[in-house]
Amino acid sequence: MINVWINKNSNDFNQNNVTEEQFLLFQLLDKKNKSNVKTDMEQLWRRFGLENLPSINEDFLIIASSIFCADKRIPRKIFSDNWSRTIKLFIPVLELEKWNSVKDKLQETIGFLSGDEWKFEFRKTNSRFRGDKRNTKNIISPEKYDSVSLFSGGLDSFCGALTLSEKEKNTCYVGFREYSLLTNRQKELFSAIQNSYSDLESELLLFNVNPFVPQLIGYNSIKLSVESTSRSRSLLFIAGAMAVASIIDNKTPVYIPENGFIGVNVPLTDSRAGSCSTRTTHPIFINLLNNIFRSIGIENKVSNFYWNKSKGEILEEHKENIVFVEKAHRTLSCSHPCLSRYDKKRSDQVVTPCNCGYCYPCLIRRASFNKIKKDETNYNPLYKLSREFILNHNNLQGRASDLKAVLFSLRRYIQHKDDQEYIRSLLLRQGPLTNEELDGYEKVYRQSMDELKEMINESKSGLLEYAGLKEA
Numbered sequence: 001m002i003n004v005w006i007n008k009n010s011n012d013f014n015q016n017n018v019t020e021e022q023f024l025l026f027q028l029l030d031k032k033n034k035s036n037v038k039t040d041m042e043q044l045w046r047r048f049g050l051e052n053l054p055s056i057n058e059d060f061l062i063i064a065s066s067i068f069c070a071d072k073r074i075p076r077k078i079f080s081d082n083w084s085r086t087i088k089l090f091i092p093v094l095e096l097e098k099w100n101s102v103k104d105k106l107q108e109t110i111g112f113l114s115g116d117e118w119k120f121e122f123r124k125t126n127s128r129f130r131g132d133k134r135n136t137k138n139i140i141s142p143e144k145y146d147s148v149s150l151f152s153g154g155l156d157s158f159c160g161a162l163t164l165s166e167k168e169k170n171t172c173y174v175g176f177r178e179y180s181l182l183t184n185r186q187k188e189l190f191s192a193i194q195n196s197y198s199d200l201e202s203e204l205l206l207f208n209v210n211p212f213v214p215q216l217i218g219y220n221s222i223k224l225s226v227e228s229t230s231r232s233r234s235l236l237f238i239a240g241a242m243a244v245a246s247i248i249d250n251k252t253p254v255y256i257p258e259n260g261f262i263g264v265n266v267p268l269t270d271s272r273a274g275s276c277s278t279r280t281t282h283p284i285f286i287n288l289l290n291n292i293f294r295s296i297g298i299e300n301k302v303s304n305f306y307w308n309k310s311k312g313e314i315l316e317e318h319k320e321n322i323v324f325v326e327k328a329h330r331t332l333s334c335s336h337p338c339l340s341r342y343d344k345k346r347s348d349q350v351v352t353p354c355n356c357g358y359c360y361p362c363l364i365r366r367a368s369f370n371k372i373k374k375d376e377t378n379y380n381p382l383y384k385l386s387r388e389f390i391l392n393h394n395n396l397q398g399r400a401s402d403l404k405a406v407l408f409s410l411r412r413y414i415q416h417k418d419d420q421e422y423i424r425s426l427l428l429r430q431g432p433l434t435n436e437e438l439d440g441y442e443k444v445y446r447q448s449m450d451e452l453k454e455m456i457n458e459s460k461s462g463l464l465e466y467a468g469l470k471e472a
Contacts, residue, residue: 001086001119002074004214006066008092009127010034022218023090026069026211028062030130036212037069042130044174044207044243049139052131055094056296057246062129063099064232064239066091067110067118069211071232075225086117092125098296105295109288112431113279114231142248144170144201148241149255151175151204153186155331155365156306159314160257161193162321163305170201172248174241176233177206179338181353189327196323207240234280238289238302245300254302256281259311261364261448263304264433264441266426268360268405281307284431308440310447311364312371319372329376333365356380358389360402364448367455386461406452407467413449414469 003023010029029035041061045053052058066089076083093099099106099122110118149164151157151173164171173190177183183206190204213224238254245252263281279285281304290301306314318324337353355362357379369375383389383399393400416422420442427433427441456463464470 001088002070003088003090004066004070004074005090005217006062006069006092008062008125008129020218024070024073024214024219024224025217026066026214028065028069028129030132036214037065037209038212039065039207039209041065041207041209041240041243042133044205044240045247046133046135047138047140047205048142048247049135050247051134052128053243054246056098056298057243058129059093059095059099060298061239061243062093063091063106063120064236065209067232068209068230068236069214071114071116072227072230073211073214073224075223075227076229078223084116086119088119088121090121090123092127093122094125094128095296096122096124102292102295105288105292109285109292110232110235112282112288113235113285140172140203145172145203145248145252147171147253147255148245148248149173149257150237150241151186151190152237153182153189153332155328155333155368156258156262156311156314158189158193158328158331159318159324160255160306161190162318162324163257164255165193165197165200165202166321168200172244173202173204174237174244175204175206176237176240177208179353181338182332185330185332185353189330192323192327205240205244209236231278234278242293242298242300242302246298250299252300254300256286256302256304257306258304259309259314259364259368259448260304260307260441260444261310262361263307264427264445265430266409266445267429268402268409279430282430283307283433283437308444310444310451311368312451313447315368315372319374329378333361335359335361350380350382351378354378354380356383356399358383358385358399358403360406363402363406363452363455367448367451370455370458371451384461385456385459385463387463387466390463390466403463407456407463410449410453410456410464411467411469414453417446 003020005023005025007025007027026037027035028037032038070087070089074085074087076085079085103120107118107120147164147169149160149171151161152175161173175186186206194202216222241254245254258281265279265282286302332353332355334355336356355365355377366375385403390400390404423442423445424438427438427445433441
């Protein structure tokens with residue numbers, strides 16, 4: 001188990017009060033030059049002219065940031081199975097009694113999200129996070145907005161913004177600014193929507209949390225590195241969105257637009273049942289999170305209005321929309337849009353950020369565009385989906401690993417397509433669903449698998465034959 005101490009204020013940390021002999025220390029301080037966590041999340045409330053968030057929302061943002069810091073800087077490979085970690089976090093909070101009352105539920109919820117075992121120890125603090133300043137310029141008014149939605153620059157969140165705009169919602173969009181290249185793309189996509197729906201009130205708020213190497217207390221040697229999976233990143237997105245929603249109104253909804261196929265996330269293979277699979281919009285996670293909010297007095301709720309739609313069905317809804325036509329190909333679905341520098345050295349054809357075209361999110365993207373018979377995305381030109389691609393990248397964690405897993409999943413689906421009980425057993429692997437959820441996700445799963453099969457079939461690449469399936 002790795003112990004992690006979060007220091008919110010320079011007066012908050014007293015090493016004599018720490019019973020653990022070994023721990024990692026993250027300094028999340030008011031004075032940025034003394035922090036090893038660089039963040040500008042205070043802009044989420046300062047843009048509204050406020051000095052502070054409601055205390056319970058500040059706590060949630062600090063908790064989510066603490067989880068993200070540990071998740072990002074403690075690599076899975078130092079644990080025995082190279083995946084599941086046990087991490088104990090010591091976190092300062094303003095509302096100690098409330099957070100202690102939901103500690104067990106929170107540990108379960110974050111464990112479900114990331115596939116790790118989390119333990120939380122909360123301690124009382126009276127220190128407000130960067131509550132020493134109030135903006136007086138460029139202030140936005142909370143009264144103008146009636147909803148909050150996540151905006152990542154991905155295809156689903158882009159379409160979600162179009163859906164909300166078509167419904168004449170005045171929405172404040174919240175995004176995570178992880179890389180400057182992604183930030184520029186987020187702003188480009190948002191500007192296109194804002195300009196097209198100029199009669200609506202809309203705003204894009206971006207924030208960042210970037211943990212540097214933590215201070216090591218009591219450790220003689222421990223090999224820390226950046227962990228690429230970072231499944232808790234989505235919790236940080238949600239915490240930022242909830243912070244903004246709490247400023248607008250305590251009833252303001254928070255939306256996470258994502259297709260239901262990714263949401264229910266049936267593992268492609270048995271080996272992908274754990275940490276490899278994202279669970280951000282899985283109904284179990286959303287329900288657990290909303291139950292925690294309700295228990296601690298947060299009335300804003302998180303929901304996903306795309307939960308019962310495939311990605312292809314979402315695109316069909318918007319394929320005639322002028323903003324979609326002009327900008328959909330500029331969205332980024334890739335799991336590593338800015339990590340193509342190795343490819344950049346090999347060819348001047350690669351311009352980042354880009355969609356690689358071969359990772360799991362990109363394969364779903366390609367299948368959804370194939371459904372509307374139009375895809376202008378510039379995928380990485382170095383790689384074409386084919387039998388040769390698999391043969392040339394055939395190591396376990398190679399570039400073809402996701403494609404091989406998709407082909408395995410397709411073969412499993414086609415073999416059991418008429419067996420409803422088996423299909424539903426796949427949907428229930430992550431946990432129980434209501435009858436309504438099971439009906440909706442079964443439809444989405446079948447539709448999405450058909451979209452993937454059709455995309456691969458129409459590519460005439462020999463991949464279905466490679467997987468032991470006949471091409472149409």
